[in-house]
Amino acid sequence: MNKGLLIVLSGPSGVGKGTVCSVLRSKMPNLTYSVSATTRPPRQGEVDGVNYFFKTREQFQEMIARDALLEHAEYVDNYYGTPRDFVDRTLASGKDIILEIEVQGALKVKEKFPQGVFIFLMPPSLDELKQRITGRGTEEQHVIDHRMSVAAEEISLIRYYDYAVVNDEIDAACKRIESIIIAEHCRKDRFMSELADMLPASEKV
Amino acid sequence: MNKGLLIVLSGPSGVGKGTVCSVLRSKMPNLTYSVSATTRPPRQGEVDGVNYFFKTREQFQEMIARDALLEHAEYVDNYYGTPRDFVDRTLASGKDIILEIEVQGALKVKEKFPQGVFIFLMPPSLDELKQRITGRGTEEQHVIDHRMSVAAEEISLIRYYDYAVVNDEIDAACKRIESIIIAEHCRKDRFMSELADMLPASEKV
Numbered sequence: 001m002n003k004g005l006l007i008v009l010s011g012p013s014g015v016g017k018g019t020v021c022s023v024l025r026s027k028m029p030n031l032t033y034s035v036s037a038t039t040r041p042p043r044q045g046e047v048d049g050v051n052y053f054f055k056t057r058e059q060f061q062e063m064i065a066r067d068a069l070l071e072h073a074e075y076v077d078n079y080y081g082t083p084r085d086f087v088d089r090t091l092a093s094g095k096d097i098i099l100e101i102e103v104q105g106a107l108k109v110k111e112k113f114p115q116g117v118f119i120f121l122m123p124p125s126l127d128e129l130k131q132r133i134t135g136r137g138t139e140e141q142h143v144i145d146h147r148m149s150v151a152a153e154e155i156s157l158i159r160y161y162d163y164a165v166v167n168d169e170i171d172a173a174c175k176r177i178e179s180i181i182i183a184e185h186c187r188k189d190r191f192m193s194e195l196a197d198m199l200p201a202s203e204k205v
Numbered sequence: 206m207n208k209g210l211l212i213v214l215s216g217p218s219g220v221g222k223g224t225v226c227s228v229l230r231s232k233m234p235n236l237t238y239s240v241s242a243t244t245r246p247p248r249q250g251e252v253d254g255v256n257y258f259f260k261t262r263e264q265f266q267e268m269i270a271r272d273a274l275l276e277h278a279e280y281v282d283n284y285y286g287t288p289r290d291f292v293d294r295t296l297a298s299g300k301d302i303i304l305e306i307e308v309q310g311a312l313k314v315k316e317k318f319p320q321g322v323f324i325f326l327m328p329p330s331l332d333e334l335k336q337r338i339t340g341r342g343t344e345e346q347h348v349i350d351h352r353m354s355v356a357a358e359e360i361s362l363i364r365y366y367d368y369a370v371v372n373d374e375i376d377a378a379c380k381r382i383e384s385i386i387i388a389e390h391c392r393k394d395r396f397m398s399e400l401a402d403m404l405p406a407s408e409k410v
Contacts, residue, residue, distance in 0.1 A: 120393070126403060155403070163388070164396040176391050183368065183388035186381050188325070191369040198331060198360070 004091040005184055006113055007031075007098040009177070010106035011121030012151035014133040016167045020121060021100045023174050031181075032090045034099040037063065040078040053083060071101070071108035082109065096181060103154040110160060117184050119177060120161040124168045126152065209296040210389055211318055212236075212303040214382070215311035216326030217356035219338040221372045225326060226305045228379050236386075237295045239304040242268065245283040258288060276306070276313035287314065301386060308359040315365060322389050324382060325366040329373045331357065 011017055024031065037053040039060050048054045055063070060079045063069050072081030082099060090097040099109065103120075110118060123129035126148070133139065133147055158164055163180050167173040184190070216222055229236065242258040244265050253259045260268070265284045268274050277286030287304060295302040304314065308325075315323060328334035331353070338344065338352055363369055368385050372378045389395070 119391075155400070158393060158396075158400065161393050163391045164393050164400070165391050176387055179384035179387035180391060182381055182384035186324075186368045186370050186385060188363060188366050188369050191363075195360070195363065195369070 004032075004094050004096045005181065006087060006091060006109075006116040007096060007177075007181060008106050008109055008116050008118045009098060009100045009121060010103050010119070010161070011167075012103065012123070012129065012154045013147060014129055014151070015121045015123050016132070016170070016173075017100050017121055019170060020167060020173055020177070021098070023170055024098065024177060027174055028178060028181075030095065032095050032097040034082055034097055035086055036080055037069065037072075037083050038078060038080045040080075053086075055079075070099075070112050071105045073105060084112070087113075103157055107157065107160055117163070117180065118161040119163045119165055119180060120155075120158045121173065122155070122158075122164050122166045123151075124166055209237075209299050209301045210386065211292060211296060211314075211321040212301060212382075212386060213311050213314055213321050213323045214303060214305045214326060215308050215324070215366070216372075217308065217328070217334065217359045218352060219334055219356070220326045220328050221337070221375070221378075222305050222326055224375060225372060225378055225382070226303070228375055229303070229382060232379055233383060233386075235300065237300050237302040239287055239302055240291055241285055242274070242277075242288050243283060243285045245285075258291075260284075275304075275317050276310045278310060289317070292318075308362055312362065312365055322368070322385065323366040324368045324370055324385060325360075325363045326378070327360070327363075327369050327371045328356075329371055331360075 009017060009021065021033070025033065035049065035051070035053060037055050037060060039055055039057050040052075042048065042052070042054050046052065057079070060072075060081070063081065063083070064072060068084055069081040070084050070087060072079055074080075082101070082105075087097055087099070099106075101109065106118060109116065123132070129151055130144070130148055133144055139147070165173055165176045165180070214222060214226065226238070230238065240254065240256070240258060242260050242265060244260055244262050245257075247253065247257070247259050251257065251259075262284070265277075265286070268286065268288070269277060273289055274286040275289050275292060277284055279285075287306070287310075292302055292304070304311075306314065311323060314321065328337070334356055335349070335353055338349055344352070370378055370381045370385070
């Protein structure tokens, strides 16, 4: 059986990663979504193992110590991270798994899992991104300026990714991501082990 | 504007390249199909520039001499080849062009056009390919044996291709090819020139 693919979907804050992922969930029900570990307390209705794996700080630090996370970061005094075990088990079962993550986290995942498929979700333009960030109406000017400057820096990190998908229209962006996943399964390199079973020994590649 | 992609669809004789291409024509009307040059006379209803570019032997040899063909071969005393000019003009207009060709011809195209996307159409199994070849009911046993041995040799050349698409079911195979074309347009490398326009000079990648 073909092993599944780890798909890493990243991009600057405000580009619409979360919305794209939730539409993908309905369009590609066979895709598994990575579940993060966190030390923040569960909110009402959140289920352990579905929304997050809820951990104590001690449990989380122990996971860091035994390299059980593909990446982790601390925000507002809480840890967040990607458990390697959940990813590995999904892939071993032959299913694809998608991980939605910010740009720095994605690059850490790449260090530990270079065979993943790294997709960068792009705004149609920097002006469009600014509008989306401003459009939330909750940020002061200096916060917006800072976020735009971070976004430009992050976009320059696209060189470490495999694909760039422009999020001009959500269904179009989802179709591109779905196409990338189908195409990656057709890559010759991923296909060579199956091929070995098909050819007579004299023609082994 | 993004330049178009040259898609090369190849695979062993009997795998169904022609059928897949004709279904693709209806599913992807924006794709241009490469038109071959040939010295064989037009058959009833064939139109110059649509079915083939019809050439005299002198004209064809002159095209070979000035390297105007991406590949060419001679069958049953007639030349067949792929005019480079038609491919170049289509790509420059921003459109993708697909070339359906046998395995040896595809490898010659790759020498002259390595930036193409090379797709190998695979039979689900060698037994299945044998059935398709035998199923035509027109070949003697030694011809079938010879074609099977050629097919096994050709399949071993898959290592020079980018993608392998199994032709288990025609609509599924077409969807895989369509996905490969969409995904290739999203490849980061093909996207870098557009990106240069988007980023401030300080963040150039």
